[in-house]
Amino acid sequence: MIQQKIEKQCEDLISKTSSSKVLLVGAGGIGCELLKNLLLSGFCEIHIIDLDTIDLSNLNRQFLFEKKHIKKPKSLVAKENAQKFNPKAKLKAYHSDIKDPRFNIFWFQKFTLVFNALDNLDARRHVNKMCLIAGVPLIESGTMGFRGQVQVIIKGKTECYDCNPKETPKTYPICTIRMTPTLPIHCTVWAKSYLFSHIFDTKKTFDTEKHEKEDMHDLYITKNIFKNIKDSIKDENFAEKLFKKLYFDDIIQLKSMEEISRILKTINPLSYEDLKSKSDTIDKERLKNSQLVWTIEENFYIFLLSLENLRRRFISLLDSFSDNKSAIPFDKDDEDILNFVSSSANLRSYVFGIEQKSKFEIKQMAGNIIPSIATTNSIISGICVLQAFHVLSNNFNSLRTVFYSRRPERVFNSAPASFPNPQCELCGIETSIFSVDINSATLKNLVINVLQEGLGYGEEISIISDRLLYDIEFEDNLDKLLKDIGVQNGTFLTIIDENDNEKLNRKNLILVIKEKTFKNTEKPYSMLNITIPRHSYNHEAERNDITNENNNDNDFQVLKKRKSDYLNSESNLIAKKTKMDPIVIDDDDSDVIVLDCI
Structure with a gap:
């Protein structure tokens, strides 16, 4: 049996x-x-x-x-x-x-x-x-x-x-990266996230929410400096201008600052003319070995060569698209990009008396490879x-x-396997398919007919896709067709109940748009036959949350997030456009599992 x-x-x-x-x-x-x-x-x-x-x-x-x-x-x-x-x-x-x-x-x-x-x-x-x-x-x-x-x-x-909350990636202050580097990783981050990104990746800008206020002045200065440099990218002597700006003019300026001189023992400006004369005699076969640490002359040669290749690629993009669409995103497997980042980082390391690294090692740091x-x-x-x-x-x-x-x-x-965390922002959300003709239905149909009349929502609701589409203080889109505000088949619309009485608030609702044609043009949508549960208002959980906050324990955020929190949350469901990647390094003591780097 x-x-x-x-x-x-x-x-x-x-x-x-x-x-x-x-x-x-x-x-x-x-x-x-x-x-x-x-x-x-x-x-x-x-x-x-x-x-x-x-x-x-x-x-x-x-x-x-x-x-x-x-x-x-x-x-x-x-x-x-x-x-x-x-x-x-x-x-x-x-x-x-x-x-x-x-x-x-x-x-x-x-x-x-x-x-x-x-x-x-x-x-x-x-x-x-x-x-x-x-x-x-x-x-x-x-x-x-x-x-x-x-x-x-x-x-x-x-x-x-x-x-469960994830560990926050390790980051470095902007001022350290820009002005007082002491480690090879500082120079690699500078070469990848500042130098390369500002010149060639025009889509990548700074996320002001991620930095302290005292860093914002540095960000502003950096952004404008690189803008002035990039304006001359079509000049044949662009590489010379950039090198002198980065490794001579800026270094001389840093050296003259008393506070910086006290922190950094070594600050050596580089001469373009001296390196240019010496780089003509280097052994180019040696450069093919990514495991070797290049000399300062070899780094200079690679810097000029890779910069010229990237400059030409970028100019061809400028000729094909408008400036705000022109970008060469960082790719650790792109030879020109990796050569540029490696040589730039090593030149900067030399300036500040920091140990230089091989191209292979810099690729690991720049690509966050474990x-x-x-x-x-x-x-x-x-x-x-x-x-x-x-x-x-x-x-x-x-x-x-x-x-x-x-x-x-x-x-x-x-x-x-553990049960879902009741306080999880994702597991606690209700979902439903919303069949609608996006070419005929307006946002008002969704707000008035479906949500308020059909599901019993009050006036204080917010509707969010990849941006705010509607709330009680933002009604500009009400009379627009759904297709005209970026809604298409498969779009997620998050409905947030903004009722001031949190005991009456419904859980957040995600509507998945399913495009459909209706014979009845006066009602180009299907009503939703669902019940949205109220938030569990737990006073004990609230007390625990306050205690955790006082103890600086950020394990969980309890109860419903308001709209502003939802838009700013790192783990929200909105495809928030991150303006600058976090600077991550491998921590051998971490118990967090990092996926295989492919």
Whole structure:
């Protein structure tokens, strides 16, 4: 009897596995191993998405790639080579960003399971949000060196990726980066996030909310200095002007400042003419070895060469687009960009008497790369598949959050999957599909007819997409068609109840727009048959929140966030445009798992 039951369970699992349609987000270290495991485990339809291309540094652990594949899209090559494990399987690859609008909620709903094998926080949060709203189980995974973890995320059953606060990335004050560098990372950040970004990445500006007020004067000065420099980018002697400005004029000015001289023992301005005369005799073959630390003359030569290549590329963009659309975003695998950042950082290090680094080391710092171990990726990908079997079998009691480490006494630690955090800003949101003809319906139809008359909302509500569309003090868009205010198929509209009585406030509501044509042109929308629960007003939780605030413990923010908090929250659902990436370094003492860098 027991044997028959086991056989029946196995047959059911095999059937569900072969008929499942799964999405694999990321085709790097974990992604390669996971794709192989899925195919060998009987999954017959797998969609793979990755925006990255193959780099030489990937080949030591991403076994689906070879040297001949360098610079080719990871997703396409992974699909081609993994097909050999099961020629009958249906594989589809996308060389694209998972945040592309075409991958909307309705696209996610086509899948039985989603596997995350990503390497950045923003994309992980995006996939987490999409899976929760779509109601699709997500297997989240990550590795860092000899450590790794696997987490199963199912709406309403387990905690999501944002249920627990994440460590704030380490940052450096602007004044340290600009004026008093003492470490190689300071110079690398300056070269990447200030010098390169201000000259070539016009889309990237400063986020004033992330910096102290005393830093804002420095930001203003920096921004205007680089604007003046960039205005001469079409000049043939642009490189000479830039070098003299950065490594002579600015350094002389710093050296004359008494406070700076007390902090920095070494400040050596660089002479363009001297380095120019010496750089003609360098051994260019030596420059091909990224593991070597270049001499000051070699850095100067690379600086001029890479700057000229980037200048020409940027000018061609200026000729094709308006200035506000012209940008060369930072890419650690772009040879010109990496050469420019490496040489710029090393020249600055030389000026301040800081140890210079090899191109390989600077790439690690600039790309925030934490070296990955192939064995860890393999182990974690295997655990992902085992957890997927539990999900397909509806065996939710067996779901585990698994941690893998190098500790001899206990390599694996696991715990039952936790329930959703009731204070989680994402899990606590209600969602609904809103069918509407965006070409006929106005914002007023949504506010008056659907929300107020249909669902009983009061006048004090806010509607937010990627920006504020409506509140009681901003009614400019009421008579506009939804299509004219940027609403399209798959758009998320977040409804926030702004009632002053927090006991009566409803939970936040996300409406997912589903474009539809209606015969009745007077009512080009469907009414919503849902009930939005009120916020749980917990006095004990409020007292705990006040206590935590007094103790500087930011574990959780309790109760509903007001509109201003919602717009400014780092973990909100709005696609907030970050103006400057946080400056992140690897902390060996951290217990936070960072995804495999691909």
